[in-house]
Amino acid sequence: MAAKRILVVDDELGITRGIMMNLEGAGEYEVRTENKARDTLTAARDFRPDLILLDVMMPEMDGGDVASELRDDPVLKDIPIVFLTAAISIEETGGHEKVSGPMVYLAKPVVTSELTKCIERHLRQQSPS
Amino acid sequence: MPTDDPDGAASHSADQPQSRWNDMMAFLGSWSKAWITAASFQLVVVVGIIDVITGYEVSVSLFYLLPVSLSTWFAGRAAGASVAAFSTVVWLAADLVRRPHYHHPLTPLWNALIMGLWFAVVVTLLDILKWTHANLEATVLQRTGKLRNEIEGRCRVEDQLTQTNADLRVIRQQLQESLDDLRKSHAELQHTQLQLIEAAKMESIGRMAAGIAHEVKNPLMTLSLGADYLFERGSTRHDEVELLKDMKDAVQRASGIINLLMDYSKPRPLQLVNEDVNSIIESSLELMRHQLIKHNVSVVRKLQVSLPPLLLDQRRMQHVFLNLFTNAVQAMSGGGTLTVRSRAEADATSEAPGGGTAGGAGRVFVEVEDTGPGVPQEHIASLFEPFFTTKGPGEETGLGLSIVQRLVTIHGGSIAVGNCPEGGARFVLTFNYRTKG
Numbered sequence: 001m002a003a004k005r006i007l008v009v010d011d012e013l014g015i016t017r018g019i020m021m022n023l024e025g026a027g028e029y030e031v032r033t034e035n036k037a038r039d040t041l042t043a044a045r046d047f048r049p050d051l052i053l054l055d056v057m058m059p060e061m062d063g064g065d066v067a068s069e070l071r072d073d074p075v076l077k078d079i080p081i082v083f084l085t086a087a088i089s090i091e092e093t094g095g096h097e098k099v100s101g102p103m104v105y106l107a108k109p110v111v112t113s114e115l116t117k118c119i120e121r122h123l124r125q126q127s128p129s
Numbered sequence: 130m131p132t133d134d135p136d137g138a139a140s141h142s143a144d145q146p147q148s149r150w151n152d153m154m155a156f157l158g159s160w161s162k163a164w165i166t167a168a169s170f171q172l173v174v175v176v177g178i179i180d181v182i183t184g185y186e187v188s189v190s191l192f193y194l195l196p197v198s199l200s201t202w203f204a205g206r207a208a209g210a211s212v213a214a215f216s217t218v219v220w221l222a223a224d225l226v227r228r229p230h231y232h233h234p235l236t237p238l239w240n241a242l243i244m245g246l247w248f249a250v251v252v253t254l255l256d257i258l259k260w261t262h263a264n265l266e267a268t269v270l271q272r273t274g275k276l277r278n279e280i281e282g283r284c285r286v287e288d289q290l291t292q293t294n295a296d297l298r299v300i301r302q303q304l305q306e307s308l309d310d311l312r313k314s315h316a317e318l319q320h321t322q323l324q325l326i327e328a329a330k331m332e333s334i335g336r337m338a339a340g341i342a343h344e345v346k347n348p349l350m351t352l353s354l355g356a357d358y359l360f361e362r363g364s365t366r367h368d369e370v371e372l373l374k375d376m377k378d379a380v381q382r383a384s385g386i387i388n389l390l391m392d393y394s395k396p397r398p399l400q401l402v403n404e405d406v407n408s409i410i411e412s413s414l415e416l417m418r419h420q421l422i423k424h425n426v427s428v429v430r431k432l433q434v435s436l437p438p439l440l441l442d443q444r445r446m447q448h449v450f451l452n453l454f455t456n457a458v459q460a461m462s463g464g465g466t467l468t469v470r471s472r473a474e475a476d477a478t479s480e481a482p483g484g485g486t487a488g489g490a491g492r493v494f495v496e497v498e499d500t501g502p503g504v505p506q507e508h509i510a511s512l513f514e515p516f517f518t519t520k521g522p523g524e525e526t527g528l529g530l531s532i533v534q535r536l537v538t539i540h541g542g543s544i545a546v547g548n549c550p551e552g553g554a555r556f557v558l559t560f561n562y563r564t565k566g
Contacts, residue, residue, distance in 0.1 A: 012347045018354025025362055057343055086346035087339065088391075109350035109384050111377075112357035 003030040004123055007049035009040050009066065010084065011058045019053065022112040029119075037061035041069050044076050050126065051119055056085040056105075067103075080122045084108055162204040169196035169204070169212045177219035181226050190244070193220060197248050201255040209255065213248035220244050334515065338390040345387055353380045389528050399445065399539060403438035406446070406495060406560070410469055413450035420455070425464030433472045436493055437562040445536045452533045453497045453556055460501030460554060468498040473562070495558040503548040512546055 006029050008016045016033035023029040034043045037058040044052065052070070056063035063083055070076045086108045106118055157165070176192045183189050193216040201209025221241035231237060356376040414421075414428060421428060457467050475491035504512060511517045513534040537544045542560040549555045 010347075012351060014351030015347060015354065018351055018358065021358050022354055022361070025358060084350075086343045107388075108346040109353040109380060111353055112361070 003028055004051070004119075005030045005032070005047060005049040006051050006053060006119065007032050007034065007040075007044055007047055008053045009034045009037065009043075009058075009063075010053075010055035011035055011037065012055070015055075015084075019115065023116070023119075026116065037063075037066050040066045041073065041076070044070060044079070045073070049079060050123055052079055052081045053115075053119075054081050054083050056083050056087060078126075080104070080126050082106055082118055082122060084110065157199070157203055160203065162208060165204040166200050166208040166212065169200035169208070170215055172196035172199070173212060173216045173219050176216075177223045180220065180223040184227060190220065193244075193248065194251055197251055198255055201252045202259060206252065206256045209252040210249070213245065213252050216248055217241055217245035330515075334390070338387070342387050342391055346384065349380050349384055349387075353377065353384075356380065389532070392532070399442040401440045401442055401540075404441040404443055404446070405436060406439050406441065406493060407432045407434075407436055407471055409441065409443060409446045410450055410471065410495070413447050413454060414469070416447070416451060417454045417458070420458055421467070424458050424461065426458050426461055427464075427466050429466055429468040431468065431470040436471060436473050437489075437491070437564050439493060439540075439560050439562055441540060441560075446540070449533050449536050449558075450497075452529050456529065457497060457499035457501070457554070460499050462501075465500035465553075468496070470494075470496040470498075490561070490563040493560045493562055495560075497556045497558075498549055498553055500553045503552055504546055504554045509546055513544070 006019075006023055008019045008031060010016050010019075010033075013035055016035060020031040020033050023031050032043060032047045032049070034040055037055075038061055040052075040054070054063045054066060058066075063085075067081050067083075070079065070081065081104070083103060083105045085105050088105060088107050104118070104122065106115065110118075160168075173193065173196045176189070176196070179192070180189045197209060197213045197216055200212040218241075221237060221244075224237050224240065356373050360370070360373045360377065410430075410432065414430075454467065461467075471493065473491055473493045475489050508517075513530050515528055515531040517531070534544050537558055537560075540560065542558055544559075545557045547555050547557070
């Protein structure tokens with residue numbers, strides 16, 4: 001089975017690197033990281049990810065605007081996005097991701113096991129077969 | 130008027146002659162002066178005839194006084210004087226008719242002069258008496274009029290005073306109502322001011338929490354992910370594995386504190402439903418069961434059955450009780466007794482709270498007591514302040530009781546802390562209830 005491609009967008013280098021090392025270490029994911037919000041669209045077009053992990057609060061451009069650009073792109077619009085945010089607490093998410101309409105949020109700091117579960121769940125929803 | 134009262138009866142009988150006399154005087158008074166005078170002249174003639182018939186009797190002479198007096202009293206001084214003159218003449222005529230043997234021929238004239246003077250004196254005295262009587266009556270009438278006026282004046286003043294008193298009562302009532310309104314407004318103003326202060330405090334804590342959350346959670350996540358990676362694939366040495374576990378625990382604890390701060394400053398809407406507070410207490414005690422056993426704490430429940438239902442967010446109230454029970458357990462380090470009481474009190478104007486079916490309003494009290502050392506007096510005022518703690522750094526955030534107070538307050542309740550007389554801390558939660566009849 002081909003490794004699932006995950007694009008991680010966060011201005012914190014430590015976070016993108018940590019996520020990449022943990023996910024790629026599991027052997028089931030191919031991860032690309034992007035630390036500049038403005039370059040997300042280019043990176044996504046180039047990488048064609050199966051899922052995007054997107055930080056909400058970033059300098060220059062916040063996660064919501066990046067998600068809008070992705071949704072406006074005919075090729076990228078169906079890629080599931082999971083937002084990573086420090087603005088909500090784990091208490092609010094009940095320990096898991098929080099779904100608000102089409103948006104899915106994970107409260108920082110998220111542990112790898114929870115992150116992996118969330119990715120798997122949304123990848124399964126994306127390709128039910 | 131007939132009466133059983135002996136005094137009244139005596140007074141009644143005494144009044145009768147007086148009444149008859151007055152009637153007679155009124156009857157005579159109603160005659161015209163001319164008639165009285167004429168009658169008096171006729172009476173003089175009659176007395177004169179009697180005088181002649183009876184011979185010289187001094188007693189008969191006295192009867193001349195009757196017409197003289199009548200005419201003087203009822204017809205006036207002039208009429209009296211003329212009747213007196215006529216009486217003198219008649220008396221002289223009668224005297225001459227009787228022809229008594231006087232020593233001197235002028236004696237009858239002398240006697241008539243004396244008699245005339247006597248009549249004149251009577252007329253004068255009666256006139257003076259009548260004048261005095263009239264003056265006296267006028268004075269009495271004047272004084273009676275004055276008294277009546279005075280009484281009427283006093284009655285008017287009394288009426289005015291009564292009216293003024295009633296007006297003053299109305300004004301006093303209005304003032305009292307205004308005062309009550311002012312007090313109510315003042316209390317509302319104070320409450321609003323406290324809410325504004327609280328909101329401002331929450332806003333600043335919220336801003337701080339959001340800043341901290343963003344600045345701290347990102348490095349925490351880096352640490353967490355690094356620890357995860359090393360834990361899964363890095364070291365196999367036992368001490369290194371334990372160290373990584375400690376790192377992950379530290380990250381979670383730091384994250385928990387920030388989450389607590391965020392939850393404290395960012396209130397979410399309550400999920401209010403009618404709840405039996407006893408069942409929330411029981412479920413919270415059940416969740417605490419292992420901790421209570423572990424710390425050798427026994428529980429005494431004094432929960433009033435059939436408490437009126439309260440509009441509560443079950444999850445948040447459970448948070449409140451868990452926090453209070455945990456505090457109690459921590460206060461009784463060597464074990465002890467945790468007592469939980471609940472009771473309802475109906476308002477004085479309301480029906481008794483005997484069960485949820487009865488309509489009415491009142492308050493539900495929940496008391497949580499421990500047998501620990503109690504709260505030092507100097508800490509009582511600050512106990513619910515955010516970040517107030519008596520424990521060492523890293524042991525407690527100091528937000529627990531502050532959150533408890535906030536949760537109770539947003540349910541419309543209040544919380545107070547004190548010490549039991551026999552020792553130990555006592556938290557008293559008060560909630561208002563209103564049930565439909």
